[in-house]
Amino acid sequence: MQLGLIGLGKMGGNMRERIRRAGHTVIGYDRNPEISDVASLAELVDKLEGPRVVWVMVPAGAPTQSVVDELGDLLSAGDTVVDGGNSRWTDDEKHAEELAAKGIGFVDAGVSGGVWGLENGYALMVGGDAEHVAKVQPVFDALKPEGDFGFVHAGKVGAGHFAKMVHNGIEYAMMQAYAEGWELLEKVDSVTDVREVFRSWQEGTVIRSWLLDLAVNALDDDEHLDKLRGYAEDSGEGRWTVEAAIDNAVPLPAITASLFARFASRQDDSPQMKMIAALRNQFGGHAVESK
Numbered sequence: 001m002q003l004g005l006i007g008l009g010k011m012g013g014n015m016r017e018r019i020r021r022a023g024h025t026v027i028g029y030d031r032n033p034e035i036s037d038v039a040s041l042a043e044l045v046d047k048l049e050g051p052r053v054v055w056v057m058v059p060a061g062a063p064t065q066s067v068v069d070e071l072g073d074l075l076s077a078g079d080t081v082v083d084g085g086n087s088r089w090t091d092d093e094k095h096a097e098e099l100a101a102k103g104i105g106f107v108d109a110g111v112s113g114g115v116w117g118l119e120n121g122y123a124l125m126v127g128g129d130a131e132h133v134a135k136v137q138p139v140f141d142a143l144k145p146e147g148d149f150g151f152v153h154a155g156k157v158g159a160g161h162f163a164k165m166v167h168n169g170i171e172y173a174m175m176q177a178y179a180e181g182w183e184l185l186e187k188v189d190s191v192t193d194v195r196e197v198f199r200s201w202q203e204g205t206v207i208r209s210w211l212l213d214l215a216v217n218a219l220d221d222d223e224h225l226d227k228l229r230g231y232a233e234d235s236g237e238g239r240w241t242v243e244a245a246i247d248n249a250v251p252l253p254a255i256t257a258s259l260f261a262r263f264a265s266r267q268d269d270s271p272q273m274k275m276i277a278a279l280r281n282q283f284g285g286h287a288v289e290s291k
């Protein structure tokens with residue numbers, strides 16, 4: 001089939017390649033003309049035969065909104081838009097309604113696989129009406145990993161991004177657990193080869209996982225992570241997971257703590273710990289450290 005793909009960065013560029021390898025035609029558009037197949041969104045839409053399927057793979061929020069708005073003007077009734085970025089699930093219904101008013105279908109697709117997806121495939125969590133999902137199925141089949149798993153039609157519009165959001169919340173907590181265990185192992189004198197402990201866990205243990213394999217890769221590159229600063233950004237999905245937990249009164253201590261650990265990583269000198277030091281000093285005369 002033919003696909004229009006908007007956004008050819010780290011994810012979109014590799015996805016174009018994987019879909020082409022499966023024998024489909026992909027016309028890609030990116031603001032960077034060096035990697036784009038066409039000069040504009042209008043040209044992309046023009047080159048696709050109807051009914052068209054256009055996959056949006058741009059950053060969540062304003063960039064996705066602006067592409068959806070533009071596609072709403074350019075596409076025709078019967079066409080389908082897929083949002084494969086990490087959009088907030090609450091945006092999906094808005095986008096679906098905006099496009100439905102013009103007879104255009106909408107599917108949200110949470111995509112996991114990172115830079116390894118080109119070779120290993122991408123896990124896909126999809127939301128939307130069955131008739132719209134069916135129109136994109138050949139592309140989902142091209143992107144998904146080989147085997148029985150890696151694709152789910154999770155429910156109605158928004159369900160794909162909600163599932164991906166929870167996936168990323170779990171990702172935060174798993175990474176945090178490996179990171180905490182690694183720091184403790186590094187701290188004690190009795191363990192002399194932490195990297196080999198991590199490597200040994202890759203087979204047979206209950207905590208083996210792809211994230212553990214990636215941790216071993218990172219330690220092979222830089223055994224004590226000396227080249228890195230202990231600083232971690234976040235892109236929003238951890239925050240949205242915690243917000244959804246609050247909305248639904250679901251306790252999420254591990255995921256919330258792992259999100260807050262990232263915030264703490266951005267502080268050189270913790271203001272709240274200054275207050276704790278000041279209060280211990282006030283009530284107990286406990287020593288403080290001065291700047």
Ligand SMILES: O=C(CO)[C@H](O)[C@H](O)COP(=O)(O)O
Binds near residue numbers: 113
């Ligand atoms: O979806 C992903 C992996 O599954 C992305 O890599 C995601 O952007 C990572 O999130 P964050 O920047 O918040 O760590």
